[in-house]
Amino acid sequence: MPQIELINVSYSYRTGEGQSVRALRNVSFSVEKGEFVALAGMNGSGKSTLAKLLNGLFVPSAGDVVIDGMNTRDEERTFDIRRKAGMVFQNPDNQMVATIIEDDVAFGPENLGVPREEMIERVDRALDAVGMQEYRTRSASKLSGGQKQRVAIAGVLAMEPEIIIFDESTSMLDPEGRAEIMDVAKKLNEKGITVIAITHNMDEAAMADRIIVLRKGRKVLDGTPKEVFASPEVEACGLALPPATELARMLSERGFRFDGTVTDEEELVEGICSQSN
Amino acid sequence: MFKDIAFGQYYPSGSVVHRMDPRAKLLLTILFVVAIFFVNTYFGFMLTAAVLLLIILIAKLPMLSVLKSVRAVLFIVLFAAVINLFMIKDGEILWSWKALQITDQGVHTTIKMALRLVLLISGASLLTLTTTPVEVADGTESLIKPLKYLKVPVHDIAMIMSIALRFIPTLFEETNKIISAQKARGASFDTGGLVARAKALLPVLIPLFVNSFRRADELAFAMDARCYNATENRTKMKVMKIGVADIVGSLFIAAYFVAVLLDRYYFNGAMDSLIFGGLV
Amino acid sequence: MLAVELKKLSYTYSVKTPFEKRALDNVDLAIEKGEFVGLIGATGSGKSTLIQHLNGLVKVQEGEAMVAGMNASDKKTLKKLRFTVGMVFQYPEYQLFEETVARDVAFGPKNMKLEKEEVDRRVRRAMEVVGLPYEEFAERSPFELSGGEKRRAAIAGVIAMEPEILVLDEPVAGLDPVGRREILALVRKLHEEVSPTVIMVSHYMDDIAEMADRIVALKDGRVVADGSPAEVFGAREKLAAAGLSLPTAARIADKLAARGIVLPRTIVTPVALADALAELKAKRAEKESEDREGEEEKDV
Numbered sequence: 001m002p003q004i005e006l007i008n009v010s011y012s013y014r015t016g017e018g019q020s021v022r023a024l025r026n027v028s029f030s031v032e033k034g035e036f037v038a039l040a041g042m043n044g045s046g047k048s049t050l051a052k053l054l055n056g057l058f059v060p061s062a063g064d065v066v067i068d069g070m071n072t073r074d075e076e077r078t079f080d081i082r083r084k085a086g087m088v089f090q091n092p093d094n095q096m097v098a099t100i101i102e103d104d105v106a107f108g109p110e111n112l113g114v115p116r117e118e119m120i121e122r123v124d125r126a127l128d129a130v131g132m133q134e135y136r137t138r139s140a141s142k143l144s145g146g147q148k149q150r151v152a153i154a155g156v157l158a159m160e161p162e163i164i165i166f167d168e169s170t171s172m173l174d175p176e177g178r179a180e181i182m183d184v185a186k187k188l189n190e191k192g193i194t195v196i197a198i199t200h201n202m203d204e205a206a207m208a209d210r211i212i213v214l215r216k217g218r219k220v221l222d223g224t225p226k227e228v229f230a231s232p233e234v235e236a237c238g239l240a241l242p243p244a245t246e247l248a249r250m251l252s253e254r255g256f257r258f259d260g261t262v263t264d265e266e267e268l269v270e271g272i273c274s275q276s277n
Numbered sequence: 278m279f280k281d282i283a284f285g286q287y288y289p290s291g292s293v294v295h296r297m298d299p300r301a302k303l304l305l306t307i308l309f310v311v312a313i314f315f316v317n318t319y320f321g322f323m324l325t326a327a328v329l330l331l332i333i334l335i336a337k338l339p340m341l342s343v344l345k346s347v348r349a350v351l352f353i354v355l356f357a358a359v360i361n362l363f364m365i366k367d368g369e370i371l372w373s374w375k376a377l378q379i380t381d382q383g384v385h386t387t388i389k390m391a392l393r394l395v396l397l398i399s400g401a402s403l404l405t406l407t408t409t410p411v412e413v414a415d416g417t418e419s420l421i422k423p424l425k426y427l428k429v430p431v432h433d434i435a436m437i438m439s440i441a442l443r444f445i446p447t448l449f450e451e452t453n454k455i456i457s458a459q460k461a462r463g464a465s466f467d468t469g470g471l472v473a474r475a476k477a478l479l480p481v482l483i484p485l486f487v488n489s490f491r492r493a494d495e496l497a498f499a500m501d502a503r504c505y506n507a508t509e510n511r512t513k514m515k516v517m518k519i520g521v522a523d524i525v526g527s528l529f530i531a532a533y534f535v536a537v538l539l540d541r542y543y544f545n546g547a548m549d550s551l552i553f554g555g556l557v
Numbered sequence: 558m559l560a561v562e563l564k565k566l567s568y569t570y571s572v573k574t575p576f577e578k579r580a581l582d583n584v585d586l587a588i589e590k591g592e593f594v595g596l597i598g599a600t601g602s603g604k605s606t607l608i609q610h611l612n613g614l615v616k617v618q619e620g621e622a623m624v625a626g627m628n629a630s631d632k633k634t635l636k637k638l639r640f641t642v643g644m645v646f647q648y649p650e651y652q653l654f655e656e657t658v659a660r661d662v663a664f665g666p667k668n669m670k671l672e673k674e675e676v677d678r679r680v681r682r683a684m685e686v687v688g689l690p691y692e693e694f695a696e697r698s699p700f701e702l703s704g705g706e707k708r709r710a711a712i713a714g715v716i717a718m719e720p721e722i723l724v725l726d727e728p729v730a731g732l733d734p735v736g737r738r739e740i741l742a743l744v745r746k747l748h749e750e751v752s753p754t755v756i757m758v759s760h761y762m763d764d765i766a767e768m769a770d771r772i773v774a775l776k777d778g779r780v781v782a783d784g785s786p787a788e789v790f791g792a793r794e795k796l797a798a799a800g801l802s803l804p805t806a807a808r809i810a811d812k813l814a815a816r817g818i819v820l821p822r823t824i825v826t827p828v829a830l831a832d833a834l835a836e837l838k839a840k841r842a843e844k845e846s847e848d849r850e851g852e853e854e855k856d857v
Contacts, residue, residue: 016701042733042734042735042736043703043704043705043732043733043736044703052498055502057498057501057502079504079507079508082501082502082503082504082507083504083507086502086503087499087502089495089498089499089502090495091492091495093447093492094491094492094495094496094499095495095496095499096443097439097440097443097496097499097500097503098411098439098443099409099410099411099439099442099443100409100411102514103411103514103515106514106515107500107503107505108503108504109512109514110511110512110513110514111503111504111505111506111507111508111511112504112507112508113507113508113510113511113512114512115512116512116513116514116516119512119514120514123514141446141447144600144601145600155503156503159503159504171731172730172731174599174600174760175760175761175802176599176600200733200734202734238733238734238735239733239734240734240737240738243763243805243827244805244809246827247805247806247809247827247830247831250827250828250831251831251834251835253831254831254832254834254835254838255835255838256834256835256838265805265808265809265812266812268809269809269812269813269816272813272818272834273813273816273817273818275838276818276834276837276838276841451651454646454651455651455652457609457614457646458644458646458649458652459652459664460614460639461612461614461639461642461643461644461646461715462639462664462665462668462714462715462718463636463639463640463664463665463668463669463718464664464668465636465668479654480652480654480664481654483654484651484652484653484654487654487700488651
């Protein structure tokens, strides 16, 4: 059984003027435990709506979202689902509840009624996992964006989730901050946590095992980075190819030949070397 | 524009006063404030100042941080002093001009009132200088816990308090950013009459409100995602414990209270005459 | 003519508190009218403090800041200075406040106390330039626009003042690839049509390498590099010492160099890299055929 399953999911909401907007139309896919999936699309493609459907913050207008056999429609399982599928949001400032870092990390376990001794251990482990142990008693307001997001990840880890959804968690960060967060995401995935990264940055999507591309609420592509970047659809979806892929294309126009689609710099360098010596 | 709202901002020095139980500090601050209202002799004020100085020393606070808090209310103190000085008609007249007169009683009452206000503010600022806002919120929650049985949502109140405190620096920063952005478009906030000035604030207040609603929305999602309200049996990581410093502190403030009461009701001003002789 | 001239400019935040921080340290910088300067440096290197000196939002503490012939510490010309230097802050859409886009864009020109006709003319022009046609967007609420449109509306609000110098702080932060491309194209257009001098702060070295004529790099409040993109990014050791990264093209060139394909260090854009590699390949092919001919001759 897949860990995450979406079956014909549609979602509509009403705007301030009473108009109904269909944010998602008939989306189906499933994710196995331990996968690293990027959900890509331009602003307004429905990717953030989809993220909020995965942990029951939104409930589909039609279709079903099933997490580990639990349907998000089942209100009695809401908190089990949210504990299992943690979420890191976009704005570092708007997801921190407490002023002191360790207090914020403890927020989830406190809500779940985790006993105190175990909670302290969990907070400890979570802060270690994101490399923020030495800051634990400090105030969050003096941290960099990347550090704040790492604290947010620790807050999710302290609930001991099996899935972590990154809802555009890097889009407000500088390049260093982005790298920090992607690094942590990768490490967590190596430890067996399923990662769903919502992004419009193709460099980040290229790190995933699989990319699902949304356009105007519909799923248009679903495959490995190589497959997705090879598709002519990518740019029609308002996405840019990773710089390495873009360069390989420019070089192809200038007489170079590459085997398949280039997705990262190492591959590109290898490809160039093989035909220049 | 908002630089001066630094009243009693937490000053970390890691002293024993900082490490005291916030509940003890809250209660002792209340006790201290009540005591000040019983003080009515110069000796009593000297005693109060000595107590404050001692706490400042133990808490390793710079004098300046306390004086800053006083400066924030200086205007009110001066205003009240002037009113007092001219309103009190009892006692010997020292100076008069037309309807205005100053009496010796007036002078004494004015000095005492100013001293009382300054010491009161200094005392209260010691609490916020040595206790983080979160500790104040936690302490308050713990102290009002019995109200739970009267169906008061104690935990929600505490949550609102701590979130409000958590967002104060964020909102200040945001306000300053918006002010800069509007100034860059030629807005001015310090010219024109009262109405013009109030109107000039709209370009700051509207975005601030819009952004705050957005923030509140996002924060609500984030709290839901982290299982807020999942169980009635919420646990807490931080437990507050009464320690030796709290007991010593309590005894110290209690002794001070007794001294104030003795000075007022038993010695009845005798200490003042002893120290200041004929001056008072 | 000089648009900006900073002389020994220093600035310290929170003087005499535990949080004291020197944000600028003896900065000397002269920018000619018409230049497109990319300002780079890690978070906290002093970029924000520097640009806020340019329109007097931060008061000069030490040194001197002359901008478009005005002294930034001169209170008499402060208003004029602010209209001369247009400042587009990070996430400028968070400063929108009026009921309609047109009124929001008019805020700056109205503060300049211009005639109503002139205000109207500028609002129309600014909206057209940023790609929000007046007829379509003038009466709409800025809060109902899409993310990219909001940002363009906010930029229109700045350029409606028709500033001689335009300063942009991370203009593409948080945008998706389409939005990014649009805003970068817009910045280029503004440089050509509205504000001759542009200073753009960005963390994206690829953008800076493509757009700027000149790059100024800050570290710990000091200018650590100043020159053309080729010069600044060419000085690899200096750049690494300043904790700055390379544009993608230069980084790939370095990786190729490590594998024996040595290219000039002045390559900073993808096109330049692709061209250089193609040229190299052509040369080698030529040399190989020459060699082959030579060998053939020997055979004879």
